Amino acid sequence: MIVVHHLNDSRSQRVLWLLEELGLPYEVKRYERNAKTRLAPPELRAIHPLGKSPVIQHGDVVVAETGAIIEYLLETFPDGGLRPAAGTDAGRRYTYWMHYAEGSAMTPLLLSLIFSEIPKRTPLLARPVARAIARKVGAAMITPQIASHTTWWEAELGRSGWFAGERFSAADIMMSFPLEAAGSRAGFPDKPNCKAFLQTIHARPAYQAALKRGGPYAYA
């Protein structure tokens, strides 16, 4: 049995979704973020020293990091055609997006989240100054980066509606979280391809089934 250590409102939603797409049986062990810090509870460190989600256990095997978990599942079980053949253009694109999602796309999104926390976590008297600094640095260094990434997604999705080749693949599952995170505040009013991508994936039966198994998810 595969056990998914699942944190609410988190990247582990992608693992549940993949398992539903593959039709594999699995068990969900749920963890709740601390309402104030948004961090995972300490019990998760008993499964993996970093205490982050997702982590899966499959027999004696423990795998952390979303991309590594997805690759493990696709290598271990029939991959359901979710991995384009290596050596093809779609295969190269697949590898790119699988690495890019956490390696590049999430960096400015995470910085944006951290900068939005700075004023909230600053003593009241210093808050206006903290807010002004966070806003100025964010506008100069983070917002343009996010714009550049989302423009890139919009152009790439214009090819087929999917990230790697002509068909839905696990690269689309991997890229769902950056798009959901980037679109969570305003949606994508000026990016029809990104908007359509999110609508299409959210309508997939496996995505919906994963939501039922994972519980409330703020980004869907």
Ligand SMILES: N[C@@H](CCC(=O)N[C@@H](CS)C(=O)NCC(=O)O)C(=O)O
């Ligand atoms: N790159 C890692 C990121 C893992 C990660 O940071 N997970 C977040 C949830 S989205 C987490 O566990 N946060 C709670 C914490 O850091 O305590 C992956 O894709 O698995």
